[in-house]
Amino acid sequence: MAEPAATTQTPVRRAALDALGLTAAAPAGAQVTLRALADVCRLNLRLDAGIGAAVAALAAAGWTLPTTAGGVAKAADGRRALWLGPDEWLLLAPLDAREAMLSALGSALAGHHHALVDLTDNYAGIEIAGRPAADVLAKGCPLDLDERAFPSGRVAQSLLGKADMILERRPDGADGVPVYQVTVRRSFARYAWDWLADGALEFGLAVAV
């Protein structure tokens, strides 16, 4: 039996959480919703924010880098820059914008010492929404997630149980409930998902895919 020529097959892209085979579920009374984020482009940028010309070139390309610790700067089309350190940001965008972003940012930063690295597949993203979302996260995250300490538009690198996590507080949902985006390294995807799902049990868990 001849094998089909592999080159004729369209390669299938699989986000980390695809391996879990998640199906949507919305039991009555569920207060927490988990959603696997598949199509996110993630570029890691390291740059000396003191290089005015580079910052200006980025601004011209539509990107403002937050310079206060834990800041998130929004750009057009749902793109945003997450502060990870004094010289490090994670740039998030829809996946289909990746090629354009790489090229636009590469041009803008040409000639300046920087590192723009595609980490799209390095990470897995999970969104957790609901009134008790912070209570679920607090079971494994030592940060103060109170409204006053960690409002929408903040990001921090922390722990979720025993996994490193980038935690971003997103704008509140339509019904006013808090929404967080959890980003973990790819191999921790199952651990993080199971951990959040287990922690949300007492509040009722819905799954969106």
Next chain:
Amino acid sequence: MSGQPFRLDGGGRIDRSRTVRFTFDGAACEGHPGDTLSSALLAGGRHLIARSFKYHRPRGILAGGVEDPNALVQVVTRADLSEPNKRAGQVEIYNGLKVRSQNRWPSLDFDIGAWTDRLSALFPAGFYYKTFKWPAAAWMTYERIIRRSAGQGRAPTGPDPDRYEHRHAHCDVLVAGGGPAGIAAALAAGRAGARVILAGEQGELGGSLLDEPADGRRIEGQPAADWLAAALAELAALDNVRVLARTTVSAYYDHNFLVLLERVTDHLAPADRTAALPRQRLWKLRARRVVLATGAVERPLVFPDNDRPGILLAGSMRRYLNRYAVAPGRRVALFTSNDTAYRTALDLIAAGVTVGAVVDTRPAPDGPLARQVRDAGVAVMGGSTVVRTSGRRRIDGIEVMRLAADGRSVEPGLSTQIGCDALAVSGGWNPLIGLHAQARGRPVYDPDTGAFLPGEPVAAERSAGGCRGTLSLGGALAEGFVAGADAARDAGCAGAVPPKPPIVAEEAEAPPRVLWRLPGRHGRPGRAFVDYQSDVTDKDLKLALREGYRSVEHVKRYTTAGMGVDQGKIGNVNVLGVVADALGVPVPEIGVTTFRQPYTPVTFGAIAGRGPGRFLDPVRTTPMHAWHAANGAEFENVGQWKRAWFYRRDGESMARAVNREVAAARAGAGILDASTLGKIDVRGPDAATFLDRVYTNMFSTLKVGRARYGFMLGEDGMVMDDGVTARLADDHFHMTTTTGGAASVLTWLESWLQTEWPELKVYLTSVTEQWAVMSLCGPMSRQILAPLTEGIDFDGDAFPFMSFRDGTVAGVPARVFRISFTGELSYEVNVPAAYGLAVWQALMAAGRPHGLTPYGTEAMHVLRAEKGFIIVGQETDGTVTPIDLGMDWIVSKKKDFIGRRSLFRSDTVRTDRKQLVGLLTDEPGHVLEEGAQLIDEATVPRPPVAMRGHVTSSYHSPNLGRSIALALVEDGRARMGGRIYAALADRTVPATIVSPVFYDPEGKRQDG
């Protein structure tokens, strides 16, 4: 009401409309919702509920809460599942609750162990230390027998099915304690806008407010219960206040980090517990400020026979009476040194219980409370003491005599006999200063009350109410308000002011009298228990002093006073008082014993949280994991990673599978999932300079498009990590590290960049998980890969060994490295991780006609060992230099690098260090044990034996048809062809020292 003969007809905070049924030692008991196990047992008339630890004396409920030294029980869930040492005052009853008494056999009422009590003179403090010391060898036998009779309760034998969890929390003000001071503090801080957590130990908040009768003390003109209800409603309405009931602040650590234990479902019947809720929750809390409002516990008096069932602390008796509507007996006597007992007496009278007499050690008790009691027609016997009690399983009478003026003996004369079935005792109050002391506060002794009060705080905490020695209700509320407002202000809530203190209508209390050991009749001191739980009498303490112990810490350990489950909450101050008294020194000179965490016992389950089971440690998997699992892979744990170890086919053994995989990789083609290797993107104009400094060999000379194997050393010159690094551009490198070193190498490199060489313009980015990596090896690998690939010329000269090319593999952008860890022609395909599985499947499909065989880490180990390639962490152990490994060629002599200097120390330049060699056993089928020690002698000589080295790797090599091993051997390179012996437990295995490269020493195969 037949099951609750001592339940009063009215009053109390119990729900009389429902009856709760439970069993105690198998006997049917009942109570009402709102009851604790203690109150329900007392309502049933049961006072004897435990046997003491050492003498198995009958013991009853002494106190009202967790401080009770006697009321420890075992709560049974299943035959193999029960929890020992539960404090009966903390167990809320539910239908079906099963409780067993502890420390008795065969039954509580008839306990054989009680013989020790009859012979108690033979069992003084230190009995075990003294008696079972000789002969020394016999201790092993004694210990087994003593162990069997020791301990309180029994450990469960079955697995714990319950769910536990941890959670973090932050607040401006933590209020520890749900009594009046705590509630007042939470109100003041909450109104000021502070984020407040109020933790109360009991199911119902209110503390002593719950003990007030309906016509008792009034706050702002309303009954205490009404004020409480309004306060709790206000707290519940404040979004910034979280009230945690059934939550104990159990530990206070530095920087206001506190641990709280919340008992979430313990009070529910098992059928009412949901699987989603944890049974207990451990809070890890950061509080800007802490208000301690933990209250005070009552101190017993130390007098002869003071431990009989039916003897209760006066304040606790009042709690049972008012809060639970339980009469402690039909005819009650009271014995006190302060005014507390008079409140109890008044409430007893109001509840219709006969009060026999109040015995008071103070010569002339005539405060307002004492006068009220006297006016009610009850005999108040001032300047008197109880010299004896009677009744075995329950008290049935006391004998009273006049005290001498100094309180150390009794006046000559007749004694008075008073019949009673319960005795209330009060020796004053001990503020609960445990948390203050845990936070490094030093307690201060107050001679007027015989109590230790909190000293100057060290941490950001303050005390209010009973735990500060303030026993009046009005005082506690006022202090709570001030403490709460001050704490909120300190935590950043500007303008917080304490509410106006409420007006509380209460009688002032007359000063107490402090006496430690009350006398018995002349010449008959009797036995007076100081620490009930450890069965320590004043005599034991005095014996410890006679034997030379002076420090209270030593006295405590010698007598075991304060070392029970209760940690001496009730007994410790009396221990200090009795010891000081015996030594004739003031109490502060004795010092206090250390207050340790936790405040009350914490279950192991709560400490473990969600830890056991699937959340013990993350399980990390590669993008191709599902394929491995579906194709017979067994996995090996490599750190947190699951790596395919070998692929079992048709039920073959592991050895057969590994042999098959190894052979296929050399004869045809094999493929390995190498995604777990650490990968670091190194970029910047100084990247090459940086790599020259961190690797032993030169990278600045590496051409773009080429790759080089490198060693990193620690500053000690020892091999730390290895890997292949490729030059993507002049200023851009792709570094690989070992799987285990991925995180630590990145941290190490960042620390050098940030602290030592900040002038270097280099950025590091971990890209470990961005790439899925498959290592394709074997003579057929090129035929398999080339047709799938576009944009790469596979011609030998165009794509030489140790280079990489970018192209597409199976339509996916890929970077292909021509590097080899097997010695075969080999390609390492890197694709974005999301395509890892698709490309792997494409390679497998394309390789099937060529016999492409997936191989796991075990075959990989064999393949590299055949070539003598080392694995960091297997051939190295932090004591091995590159020269020891025979890899001098990788150490540049033209430049400096981390660890270089250490390679020239006298020890590292020795030529007889342990060096990497190969070993061939005489017996080709014998695979040496890894780690086996190597010696020079064929038979193991008498110790000490000179150890010449050890086996680092050992396998059966299917390609060589025999066993091979790598080893580190002293002066090994000079011993080629020499003999050495692996020392096993029962024999030695002879082997010949050879080159570590067993296969294809010329390295011809890597070019296919």
